[in-house]
């Protein structure tokens with residue numbers, strides 16, 4: 322059997338766990354959202370309860386070159402201690418003498434956190450010497466940082482080669498992989514993808530992938546107007562990518578030949594300016610008043626999208642269907658979120674990930690009413706595009 326976190330004996334072992342503790346801090350350096358720390362607890366607890374010790378590795382922010390106080394992981398020590406429920410040790414440099422001594426003296430049940438890996442440019446470069454120094458701190462490598470799995474960095478990918486028989490995913494990454502597989506490989510029909518967001522250009526690869534895997538694709542958000550224009554509609558001053566009109570038509574004809582239903586918004590909530598103070602009116606999406614812009618889907622679109630969603634058994638949601646950050650234009654995205662929650666209640670498997678739809682389910686407090694909300698924006702997008710993520714391949718191969 323292949324090594325995994327459930328069958329591995331951690332007793333007496335020092336587990337180097339790559340976590341994603343890249344959490345937001347306020348101006349007093351307090352953690353304002355500890356979701357990412359909480360999400361890593363099952364993996365940390367598994368090692369500690371199995372008689373091992375834990376060495377946490379993470380990045381925080383984007384330091385340019387070398388130490389920068391505002392990006393020090395020392396700021397989050399108390400939050401990590403609070404959530405794990407015990408005091409932790411801290412190595413003020415992720416490699417070097419002190420880190421080595423602290424790791425050598427680490428006892429079963431203890432936790433050591435290393436300083437920000439990205440204080441070394443070698444981390445993002447994947448430098449082998451640096452990676453080897455990190456690797457020497459532990460006996461086993463666990464990758465639980467899905468958000469950086471699409472990067473071939475020292476701690477996310479390169480390090481795995483130093484642990485040919487002692488490398489594995491943590492529970493968080495396992496869940497992300499399992500969720501994508503539940504949708505794209507083992508999805509139960511009807512399978513519906515909701516693809517929103519600003520631009521066709523950033524979602525084109527995903528849509529192409531989905532055409533072979535799903536029954537319905539709901540298209541909303543700014544992208545919908547490129548489709549409407551391509552079909553001969555007038556779209557006022559809505560967001561449009563004129564270079565992608567042919568692409569939009571190509572998607573529609575491919576969908577037809579593959580028997581995939583594409584649902585576009587029949588009507589639109591249009592605004593006279595990109596602002597909460599704008600005047601609004603409902604227009605046909607293909608007949609938007611000159612000078613007005615589509616900011617959200619209209620009532621007819623809400624009804625038809627909702628009907629499709631609540632009757633689906635597998636759902637993937639990527640990207641909002643309107644400018645939901647402004648309350649005036651949140652209604653469509655909120656309706657989608659509620660419909661996805663309702664489908665989940667009826668037994669559908671629902672994955673929200675890659676793009677601003679994660680922020681949307683959080684805004685509407687529905688994150689715990691869907692099957693899985695992905696923690697990795699860019700990583701999830703690339704994974705859904707069918708790319709092999711280096712951090713995942715390094716464990717599997």
Ligand code: AMP
Pocket residue numbers: 517518519520523541542543544560615616617639640641642643644645646675676677678
């Ligand atoms: P993405 O990161 O691709 O999921 O795109 C999310 C962004 O798309 C959000 O910031 C939304 O405000 C934006 N968006 C959604 N609908 C529209 C629209 N009709 N016009 C302009 N931007 C939109």
